[in-house]
Amino acid sequence: MRNLKTFSFLLAAGLLSVGAHAQNKSTVEGTTPLGDVTQYRTWSIGVNGGILNQTNLFHFARRGNTDMKTNAGYSLYIKNQLTPSFGIKAQYLGGKVAGNNPELGTGFETKVPYSVALSGEFTLANTSWRLYNSIIKPYASLGLGVMNSETTLIAGSAKTTNDKITKMYVPADIGLKFAISKGVNFDLGYQLNFVNKNFDGVVNGTFTPDVFTYIHAGVEFALGSPSKPYLGNSNPVATLIEDNNLRYDALKAERDALKASNGALTSRLDNLENDLKDDDGDGVPNKYDKCPNTPSGTKVDGSGCPLPEIKHETKIIEKIVTEEDKRVVDEAIKNLEFETGKSTIRTKSYESLDRVAAILIEKNFSLKLAGHTDNTGSMELNLRLSKERAESVKAYLVSKGANASRIEATGYGPTQPIATNATADGRQANRRVEFTLY
CATH class of the missing domain: 3.30.1330.60 (OmpA-like domain)
Known part of the structure; x- marks a missing residue:
């Protein structure tokens, strides 16, 4: 049991670290608030591995088998994400579950060649307005399936193998998914499986199921165009915030462009005003004034130079146009x-x-x-x-x-x-x- 807790803690810490370093906008890029489902990928496949045993958080239905034997388990699934918060998945689970009763010297070992279940998966982070991140995704699922198993009973050194039987079972899963890109999730989950027949070789009461645990970690891959994000990673609030940020950035860029254009026009106006400056007030701008700083009131020609002084003589000048x-x-x-x-x-x-x-x-x-x-x-x-x-x-x-x-x-x-x-x-x-x- 101690090894189980240590494994779970280290695995959770590792995936949380990966999720923290992988936060980016790739799960919402290219989408719009209230956008059509065609903006996303909706199908995915998942592969998981972990440990199987008869323990559970509440210690019920253990039949005195307190000496738990931890064995490897494996699963894979295909899922259709119908909305950002809900999808339906078909899961395959296989492996072996075993346990011992040290007081009686008995035990069991159950092989699960296969089990197939159809579950509904609810993603909490994609519906809460407070949990608006697009990276860490708490989820829960509940389903119904069919399991094939073969149980071997152990009494001292004697072993008795029962016939394979097929039974109904209910898988209930909770966990966290960590979105690290548009279409890839790390998956860490805890699954309780309720089996309606003698899974551990002991005939149950009418309403007493057998229970075994599957603690797993794995990877989920979205199917379809890599340019689209996965609908299961699409938090509507994160999409809304990203869309608002893009609109803000566009308005800011437009404002900056207008300010730059206004600055250029102001500079041009200043240059024109400078070209028209006439410091000596003779009517000829500085730019064209060949004789700057002429005294006030001086009559000048077109180049700004003083005209010849007219002598005040009583003299009649006859102008003849030839x-x-x-x-x-x-x-x-x-x-x-x-x-x-x-x-x-x-x-x-x-x-x-x-x-x-x-x-x-x-x-x-x-x-x-x-x-x-x-x-x-x-x-x-x-x-x-x-x-x-x-x-x-x-x-x-x-x-x-x-x-x-x-x-x-x-x-x-x-x-x-x-x-x-x-x-x-x-x-x-x-x-x-x-x-x-x-």
Whole structure:
């Protein structure tokens, strides 16, 4: 009896240690709360080995056979898990049970070639909202089966072997299972078997069964796709918690991504604001200011450099626009092209515009730029586009050194056509920027 207790204690400690080190999420991965049974494997097989004897926790039906003989037992089963907490299994059990009555000098030895039972197995850990782990599974089962046995009676040195008999028996099992992966369990159990005929060679009373114990340990393997967890290891609460954690992680990742995106936009905005800074207040951003830190109120050109001082002399300066000047302006008008629907000047127009800028700088002329469009599109769009194109030409001339204060840019949209808008050629003629030099 002492050896039996020691064996049981060491076996339980070993399996508890394995279960503690094997805790993971593999028994719930890939499943959803209230998910269909197709998310799981439902069939399993188990193989167990252990010890058989006539003792039990309550010491009944021992017939005075207090000298217990411990023998090896073995079993295997196939189970269909119907729900996370309940399954039906068919179990085979074999081995030998023996015991002695030291006071009478008698004993028995019963061989069990086979026994087959159908049991219902209830898994406690898969139904309790408090036991929501998905690793350690207390269970209990109760069944009904048929057993074949052959008993040998011992009286001193004499032995008498009875005929083999087949009888009904009831197996009742309690134990722990330790889920170590999606489809593998360690199994540690204590099974009482109630037999309705003379299992130990002694004829029983009407309501007095024979009892023997099977203490066992083994492994249960789920059948089916390895990618799916086993339904018998699926605790609904653990599945719910895991699903909640995944949703939380997804929301957290989305939040972090939005924060990172917001940080990038903030950095970009800071860079743009820095590009537009004008420390000396002359109207030219630092990035393009070739003469920074000009005194407040100083008139500057397009590059931010001070304009030449005008001497206050009573002197009439006559500005004469020559035919050559007019030719340069007409050529610039003729060669001026923009990107379609935009105010961006095409590079082929730069050369003629450079010559206009040179005249403005050399002769200090003033220039009026008038942007026009055809009547295609809304009035609001055309007014804005004509204004932007005139401003774009002004900006280019200022970038080449022309005096911004002497250039006026105005947009008239489609209000001043010079040709009919009913034809493509007419509309092309109406899309223009006019230069007036004075």
